[in-house]
Amino acid sequence: MPLALLSPSLVFLVLFTYWPVVEVLWDATHEVSRRGTRFVGLANFSALFADPTFQRALLNNALYAVGTVVPSLVLALAFALALNGAGRVRALMRAVFFLPVMIPLVAAAALFLFLFLPGIGLIDHHLARLGFAGANWLGDPDLALAAITVLTVWKNAGYYMLFILAGLQAIPDEAKEAALLDGAGPWQRLRYVTLPALRPTFAFVGVIALLNAVTQVDHVFVLTKGGPSDATKLLLFYIYEQAAERYDAGRAAAATVVTLGLLAALTALSLTRSQGPEAAR
Amino acid sequence: MSASPVSGPVTREVTPHIARWVVIGLALIWAVPFWWMLVAAFRPAGSGADASLLPSLTPTLANFAEAWASADFPLYFLNSAVICAGILAVQLVTASLAGYVFARLEFRGRGILFALFLLQLMLVPVVLLVPNLKTIAALGLYDTLPGVMAPYCATAFGTFLMRQSFREVPRELEDAAMIDGAGWWARIRLIYLPLTKPALVAFSIVSVTSHWNEFLWPLMVINSPDRRPLTLGLASFTLSAEGMQAWGLIAAGTFLVSLPLLAAFLIFQRRFVNSFLASGIK
Numbered sequence: 001m002p003l004a005l006l007s008p009s010l011v012f013l014v015l016f017t018y019w020p021v022v023e024v025l026w027d028a029t030h031e032v033s034r035r036g037t038r039f040v041g042l043a044n045f046s047a048l049f050a051d052p053t054f055q056r057a058l059l060n061n062a063l064y065a066v067g068t069v070v071p072s073l074v075l076a077l078a079f080a081l082a083l084n085g086a087g088r089v090r091a092l093m094r095a096v097f098f099l100p101v102m103i104p105l106v107a108a109a110a111l112f113l114f115l116f117l118p119g120i121g122l123i124d125h126h127l128a129r130l131g132f133a134g135a136n137w138l139g140d141p142d143l144a145l146a147a148i149t150v151l152t153v154w155k156n157a158g159y160y161m162l163f164i165l166a167g168l169q170a171i172p173d174e175a176k177e178a179a180l181l182d183g184a185g186p187w188q189r190l191r192y193v194t195l196p197a198l199r200p201t202f203a204f205v206g207v208i209a210l211l212n213a214v215t216q217v218d219h220v221f222v223l224t225k226g227g228p229s230d231a232t233k234l235l236l237f238y239i240y241e242q243a244a245e246r247y248d249a250g251r252a253a254a255a256t257v258v259t260l261g262l263l264a265a266l267t268a269l270s271l272t273r274s275q276g277p278e279a280a281r
Numbered sequence: 282m283s284a285s286p287v288s289g290p291v292t293r294e295v296t297p298h299i300a301r302w303v304v305i306g307l308a309l310i311w312a313v314p315f316w317w318m319l320v321a322a323f324r325p326a327g328s329g330a331d332a333s334l335l336p337s338l339t340p341t342l343a344n345f346a347e348a349w350a351s352a353d354f355p356l357y358f359l360n361s362a363v364i365c366a367g368i369l370a371v372q373l374v375t376a377s378l379a380g381y382v383f384a385r386l387e388f389r390g391r392g393i394l395f396a397l398f399l400l401q402l403m404l405v406p407v408v409l410l411v412p413n414l415k416t417i418a419a420l421g422l423y424d425t426l427p428g429v430m431a432p433y434c435a436t437a438f439g440t441f442l443m444r445q446s447f448r449e450v451p452r453e454l455e456d457a458a459m460i461d462g463a464g465w466w467a468r469i470r471l472i473y474l475p476l477t478k479p480a481l482v483a484f485s486i487v488s489v490t491s492h493w494n495e496f497l498w499p500l501m502v503i504n505s506p507d508r509r510p511l512t513l514g515l516a517s518f519t520l521s522a523e524g525m526q527a528w529g530l531i532a533a534g535t536f537l538v539s540l541p542l543l544a545a546f547l548i549f550q551r552r553f554v555n556s557f558l559a560s561g562i563k
Contacts, residue, residue, distance in 0.1 A: 002388045005378040005465070009398070012375065012435035017401050020412035027412070075307070082304040093308045095550065099315060101557075102546045103539040104494035104512045110519040110535045111314040114321075114331070114528050122317055125332035154311065162554060163561050204561065215407055218496035222516055236407065236497070243411045244501065252411050259408055267403050 021260070027253030044254040054255065056230045057238040060145060064234060065213035067149040068156070072209060073202065075153065076160035081190070083161075084168050094165075097158035105155060109222035112151045116223075138224055141231040148232050151219055156212060160205045167201030168194070207270035214263060235259050318539075321532035331528045344533035348518070351530070354537055356507060357514035364429050364499075364510055365489045371434040372488060373481065379435075380443025381469050385455070401437035407497050414501050424504040433492065439484050442559060446480035447473050483556035490553075493542055511538045 003010075031040045048054050079097050083090045100108060115122045116137035124134030137147040171194065179193045217236045220226060226233040226241065233241075235255065242252035316334060323340040324330065330337075348354065383395050406413055413432055414423075422428030450473055458468050474481065496512040503509055509517070515538045522530045546553050 001465075002382045002386045002391070005382045005386075006394065009375040009379040009435040009440065012431070013398065013401060015416055016406060016409070016413055016432035016435070017404050018397075020409040020416065021404065023412040023415070024409065078300065078304055079307070082301050093304070095547070096308045096312050098554070099543065099546070100311070102490070102542045102553075103535075104496065104515070106496045106512045106516045106519075107535045107539045108314070110515060110531055111318055113519065113523060114317070114531065115314060120332060122313070122332050122334075154314070158311075159557070162557055166558050166561070208561075211403075215405055218512070221496070221500070222519060236410075239410060240497070240501075243414075249411065256408065256411060260404070263403055263408065 024253045024256045024260070027249050028257045031250055040250075044250040045258075048251055048254045048258070051251075053230055053233060054238060057233045057235050058258075060231070060233055061214065061235045064145060064149055064152075065210055067146070068152045068213050069206060069209040071149075072153045072157040072160055073205060075157040076164050076205070077198075079157065079161040080164035080168055081194075084165055094158075094161070097161055099158070100155045101159045105216060105218035106222055108151060108155050109219035112147075112219075113223060116147055139228055141228045144224055144228060144231040148219060148223065151223075152213075152216070156209065160209060163201055163205050163208075164198065167198045171197045203270055207266060210266050211263065214259060235262075318532045318536055321529050322536045324529055326527065326529050344529040345537065348530050348534040348537060352514055352518040352534065353507070354511075354514065354534075357509055357511045357538075358541075360426060360508060361493055361510040361512075363426055365492045367426070368430045368433045368492050369485055369488050371430070372436045372439050373485070375435050376439030376443050376484065377469060377474060379440040380447050381465075381473060383440065383444040384447035385452075398437050398440055401435065406432040410498070410501055413498075417502060423502065424508065425502075426508060428502045429499045429510070432498070433488075436488070438560065439488070442480050442484050443477065446477040450476050480559070482552065483559040486553055486556035487560045490542060514538075 028044050029039060029041060030037050031043070079094075083094050083097075118124060118136040118139065119134060121134075121137075123137065127134050135143055137143050175193050175197065176189065179189045184192065214235060217234050217240075220232055220234060220237050224232040226237050236259070239252050239255045239259065242248045242255060313334070320334060320336050321331065322344050323342070324333075324337040324344075325339060325341045326343065328337065379398065383391065383398075417423055417428045417431065420428075420431070422431060454472050454476075455468050458472055463471065494512065495510075496516065499510050499513055500516075503513060506517075515534055518534050519531050522528075522534070
């Protein structure tokens with residue numbers, strides 16, 4: 001009986017979650033050619049790690065993860081602290097920060113295409129009016145990843161704000177009252193009451209943000225296609241390229257296994273971290 | 282700092298004035314891309330003021346008309362709607378059944394099975410792009426809308442959400458129905474589902490939002506232009522309009538694609554916010 005009711009879900013989970021993992025492990029350790037399939041052990045992985053483009057993708061993704069997670073969490077905290085509570089202006093501003101979450105990432109990329117346009121784009125045009133020189137934001141290998149990062153922070157910070165707002169509301173009033181009665185100023189209350197209470201929220205939001213840094217690459221397709229000179233090549237885009245453009249199944253599978261390993265490690269880290277504070281008390 | 286410490290100040294968080302002004306400034310910056318989209322979409326083409334943030338004195342709908350005519354947006358809308366509705370319809374069934382099992386039935390291996398379900402939260406289909414594409418091809422679903430939908434038909438998040446909500450339903454209600462001879466499907470349909478409507482709505486909002494906005498997986502599955510969802514349509518439209526430097530057109534196209542969810546969000550803000558929060562209860 002239980003299995004009968006679970007079977008509709010299980011059919012899809014087996015087809016699109018469990019089996020693909022087995023398949024990707026198989027593909028990563030085999031070589032498929034016209035002569036047939038043969039086991040090659042870790043050869044695909046050593047070739048993968050020897051590929052400068054993959055090394056670049058790993059480094060890019062690490063930089064991109066740090067560059068998106070830290071600023072968006074700091075901003076989300078600032079937004080949440082300033083906009084917690086009632087009032088029309090606050091509600092309006094919360095909506096402003098949340099709107100980017102509601103549009104597709106490719107739509108955000110379409111808007112930023114003009115923002116980043118060299119010379120006549122929104123940013124350069126206004127920089128010029130203020131007397132600053134512009135730049136080829138998406139065309140310069142030194143700037144392109146940063147430009148993509150800015151777009152991501154704009155897109156996601158409002159989403160993380162939501163969870164922090166919920167976390168703020170879950171802090172018991174007694175804790176805040178006690179701190180007030182003890183004469184704690186605003187900064188002291190932030191430091192000793194609010195931030196410690198938000199730690200589990202931060203652990204959770206941090207993991208979502210890290211997962212997003214690996215799984216969201218839609219904007220790369222519209223803005224840079226991984227260029228210039230691999231500057232914005234992220235892991236998932238690399239996998240896409242290997243599979244869809246170079247037809248290298250073994251390489252793509254090996255890169256997928258590495259990505260899955262990273263995601264698993266991040267998730268495990270989040271589980272230990274988010275349970276940490278409670279367990280310590 | 283006077284008055285009673287209990288009412289006023291405690292409900293507020295720390296908002297020193299400087300911080301508040303910084304956040305107001307950031308809100309203005311955050312609004313710029315949207316503002317530019319609106320202004321540029323309604324500006325007559327060829328006015329040479331693409332980067333201006335001031336609205337045109339002679340607003341026009343020409344960009345919308347041209348965008349609507351130059352890409353097959355009505356068809357893309359339809360494809361996206363079919364994809365979202367199809368995924369949601371199947372998900373509501375699979376998630377309710379599985380949620381009921383994990384909420385109410387005792388059997389050996391339940392813990393392990395539940396953990397296996399939750400694994401899907403991490404193993405998102407876009408990461409398993411390549412093997413999933415092979416499966417889709419083997420099933421004969423390549424370049425079809427069902428091919429876009431299939432990987433999402435089972436949902437760990439939905440199962441988890443329904444399990445949590447079903448647990449809140451008093452068991453006595455189900456027992457009474459059982460005595461009256463109601464089978465499992467009747468019990469789920471007549472007792473559990475009506476009492477967990479908020480969870481069903483929350484799940485539906487999150488599901489539709491994420492699939493409406495999805496790009497990479499449909500990009501892999503869909504080949505024919507007439508089966509593209511909105512996101513794919515917008516991306517190819519943007520890339521061709523970029524070549525023409527037709528920024529008003531791009532703004533109008535982006536506006537068209539973003540409008541349904543933006544409008545729904547602005548009307549049902551509270552519901553959306555609560556739904557997204559529910560998506561964080563993992």
